[in-house]
Amino acid sequence: MTLTAKPPLVEIRNLTKKFKDRVVVKDLDLCIYPGECLGLLGPNGAGKTTTIYMLLGLVRPTSGEISIFGESIPKRLKHVKLRIGVAPQADNLDPDLTVFENLLVYAAYFGVNRSIAKKRADELLGFFALKNRSDEIIQHLSGGQRRRLLLSRALINAPELLILDEPTIGLDPQARHLIWERLENLRSQGTTMLLTSHYMEEVSRLANRVLILDEGKIVAQGDPGEMVADMIGSEVFEVTDSPKKLDALEETLRSCKVDVERVADRLFIYAQESCTELETMAISLRHVSKRPANLEDLFLKLTGRTLREN
Amino acid sequence: MWLLFYKVWLRNASVWRKHVRASLIGNLGQPFLFLLAMGFGLGRQIPQIEGVTYLQFIGPGLVASAVMYSGSFETMYGSYTRLTTQRTYEAILMTPVSVEELALGEIIWAATKGILSGLIMLAALPLFGLIPSPWILALIPMLFLEGILFASLGLIMTALASDYEFFNYFTSLFITPLFLFSGIFFSISAMNPVIQKISLALPLTHAVNLSRMLCYGRIGPDWPIHVLVIIILSVFCAWIAIVLIRRRLIL
Numbered sequence: 001m002t003l004t005a006k007p008p009l010v011e012i013r014n015l016t017k018k019f020k021d022r023v024v025v026k027d028l029d030l031c032i033y034p035g036e037c038l039g040l041l042g043p044n045g046a047g048k049t050t051t052i053y054m055l056l057g058l059v060r061p062t063s064g065e066i067s068i069f070g071e072s073i074p075k076r077l078k079h080v081k082l083r084i085g086v087a088p089q090a091d092n093l094d095p096d097l098t099v100f101e102n103l104l105v106y107a108a109y110f111g112v113n114r115s116i117a118k119k120r121a122d123e124l125l126g127f128f129a130l131k132n133r134s135d136e137i138i139q140h141l142s143g144g145q146r147r148r149l150l151l152s153r154a155l156i157n158a159p160e161l162l163i164l165d166e167p168t169i170g171l172d173p174q175a176r177h178l179i180w181e182r183l184e185n186l187r188s189q190g191t192t193m194l195l196t197s198h199y200m201e202e203v204s205r206l207a208n209r210v211l212i213l214d215e216g217k218i219v220a221q222g223d224p225g226e227m228v229a230d231m232i233g234s235e236v237f238e239v240t241d242s243p244k245k246l247d248a249l250e251e252t253l254r255s256c257k258v259d260v261e262r263v264a265d266r267l268f269i270y271a272q273e274s275c276t277e278l279e280t281m282a283i284s285l286r287h288v289s290k291r292p293a294n295l296e297d298l299f300l301k302l303t304g305r306t307l308r309e310n
Numbered sequence: 311m312w313l314l315f316y317k318v319w320l321r322n323a324s325v326w327r328k329h330v331r332a333s334l335i336g337n338l339g340q341p342f343l344f345l346l347a348m349g350f351g352l353g354r355q356i357p358q359i360e361g362v363t364y365l366q367f368i369g370p371g372l373v374a375s376a377v378m379y380s381g382s383f384e385t386m387y388g389s390y391t392r393l394t395t396q397r398t399y400e401a402i403l404m405t406p407v408s409v410e411e412l413a414l415g416e417i418i419w420a421a422t423k424g425i426l427s428g429l430i431m432l433a434a435l436p437l438f439g440l441i442p443s444p445w446i447l448a449l450i451p452m453l454f455l456e457g458i459l460f461a462s463l464g465l466i467m468t469a470l471a472s473d474y475e476f477f478n479y480f481t482s483l484f485i486t487p488l489f490l491f492s493g494i495f496f497s498i499s500a501m502n503p504v505i506q507k508i509s510l511a512l513p514l515t516h517a518v519n520l521s522r523m524l525c526y527g528r529i530g531p532d533w534p535i536h537v538l539v540i541i542i543l544s545v546f547c548a549w550i551a552i553v554l555i556r557r558r559l560i561l
Contacts, residue, residue, distance in 0.1 A: 019561070053561075056403070056404055057403075057560070058400070058403055058404075058559070058560060058561070059560070059561045060560060060561065077408070078406045078408060079406075081404070081405060081406045082406050086404040088400070088401075088404065090397060090400075091397075092396070092397035092398065092400050092401035093401070094321075094396070094398055094401065095396055096325040096328075096396075096398075097324070097325065101324070105320075105321050105324065106401075106405065108317050108320065108321075109314070109317050109402060109405035109406065109407050110405055110406060111314075111406070157405075
């Protein structure tokens with residue numbers, strides 16, 4: 001990898017965070033290299049947002065070390081934050097200000113010169129298709145427009161590192177695709193990104209490297225395509241039938257090199273390589289669907305299908 | 311390292327400019343109404359106190375109480391809204407502004423609102439027959455410090471609050487008693503010595519006494535005590551407020 005040849009922009013070593021007795025992040029090691037988009041995946045409560053908050057000094061680590069741009073956190077927090085842009089998961093736009101004022105006031109926190117800030121705000125509103133909403137108050141914006149403004153705001157200081165915590169959460173497909181396009185554009189310009197998301201499609205599309213987090217620990221990491229191929233295989237069959245038929249099917253597939261998983265009256269078959277029994281089955285049974293393996297299969301395999309609610 | 315507080319101040323000022331009228335009426339309505347009701351209403355039936363009419367007597371105290379109300383309410387209702395529902399603090403802490411600068415900016419902003427209310431009350435005093443002495447120039451910095459003191463107390467409450475109802479304790483059990491028992495409406499020197507001692511323990515008493523001295527231009531011998539108490543309390547409370555806000559925001 002050419003990307004990993006350069007020194008990392010973000011380096012996390014042995015990071016642990018406990019809230020009272022609850023361990024939220026456990027011995028986490030993580031690097032983000034210049035120019036890459038690192039996707040941080042994990043179920044609710046896996047420690048993604050806590051990790052981001054530790055990078056920003058909003059949560060104090062229990063132990064471990066963080067360095068960003070080669071400077072240690074939280075000691076050099078102020079200097080480091082000048083060069084970071086954040087689009088948080090929870091909308092925290094300033095409702096007392098208009099769209100344009102939100103950008104200008106935020107730029108002022110970074111010490112961006114007012115005329116430069118105005119120019120940048122104009123460009124960003126154009127880039128995120130918000131130009132005609134410039135003087136609107138925040139309450140009048142749609143969910144998608146608020147998200148786009150949040151992203152514009154994250155870029156107002158021309159950051160070298162962009163942190164995106166669930167950038168398209170709760171948006172309709174149109175709004176989501178618009179944002180993806182813009183983020184791809186930024187990535188191709190070389191902006192380094194840390195992205196968390198629950199939309200596997202989003203991560204597959206934007207991230208060069210994925211890190212799957214569960215219960216505060218890394219359970220897998222690598223190139224998303226390679227990881228799926230290595231750990232899941234190329235194809236997935238989903239069979240719905242009576243439990244008896246499924247039992248029989250599982251029996252016949254013993255000789256094949258496949259992983260199977262039963263969820264209620266549904267059988268998932270993850271094929272590492274082709275196998276005649278599998279092909280016969282696919283033709284003979286009616287309720288079978290065959291599709292390429294994806295990141296979601298890997299995610300569910302690694303983190304399980306049980307609901308994660310705090 | 312504490313310089314970015316003025317960015318927070320500027321943010322609040324630019325929001326405030328949008329609702330100047332509502333904000334000023336909200337802050338000044340109460341002391342003005344008291345001045346009218348007590349001064350004109352009750353005052354007519356009261357002989358002179360300390361050589362001035364009742365209206366002239368309560369005017370300077372109401373200047374001090376206007377600062378207290380504006381300052382503390384801003385860091386309670388205003389700051390709590392920015393801390394919780396609006397998430398403005400979280401957004402600010404994602405920038406180079408530190409939590410200390412944020413808290414300091416909020417306190418100084420609220421003190422600014424406080425002093426503004428105080429100045430408007432001062433400017434209105436001639437309407438009630440009280441022409442302030444030139445000494446009020448010295449009163450202005452003291453009112454600002456008083457604003458810091460009550461803004462800090464309000465921010466301490468915000469740091470501890472779990473909902474808006476929490477502020478009722480502070481308002482009913484602290485602010486209102488201060489308003490009534492800090493010598494705004496009656497002369498403390500006429501009370502028995504125990505009550506005089508108790509009233510000196512109330513922070514507003516010192517601001518009221520100073521305000522009266524400087525408005526009339528009659529500087530009493532105990533002015534250094536009043537000044538000292540206000541300075542020490544404002545610095546101490548601001549420090550506590552910053553510590554508590556940091557504890558609330560940085561987990």
